[in-house]
Amino acid sequence: MAEKNQNQKQINIELDEKTAEGIYSNLAIINHSVSEFVVDFISMMPGAPKAKVKSRIVLTPQHAKKFLKALNDNVTRFEKAHGTIKDYEQPPIPLNFGPTGEA
DSSP states (O other), rough: HHHHHHHOOOOOOOOOOHHOOOOOSSSEEEEOOOEEEEEEEEEEOOSSSSOOOOEEEOHHHEEEEEEHHHHHHHHHHHHHOOOOOOOOOOOOOOOOSOOOOOO
């Protein structure tokens, strides 16, 4: 087993202070084309008529599927440790992003 670990390549991931602070999001909008998934993370204030996209992540379909699996695995582990996450019904939010684009 130790031999297998020695043969695996390691990736050194750096995280600067600004990125480590993170960005709060309480809304995600997901769009896709045949070649990519686009996830826009938004922070909406209650009663505010306007919100800005705080971060946009663009993924290949393969990476989107891997991300879905990883997120599902993590939610499952979280719920085993802390109990079921309650899913509250929210009224639909009318969104205006302008005309839809295609890639």
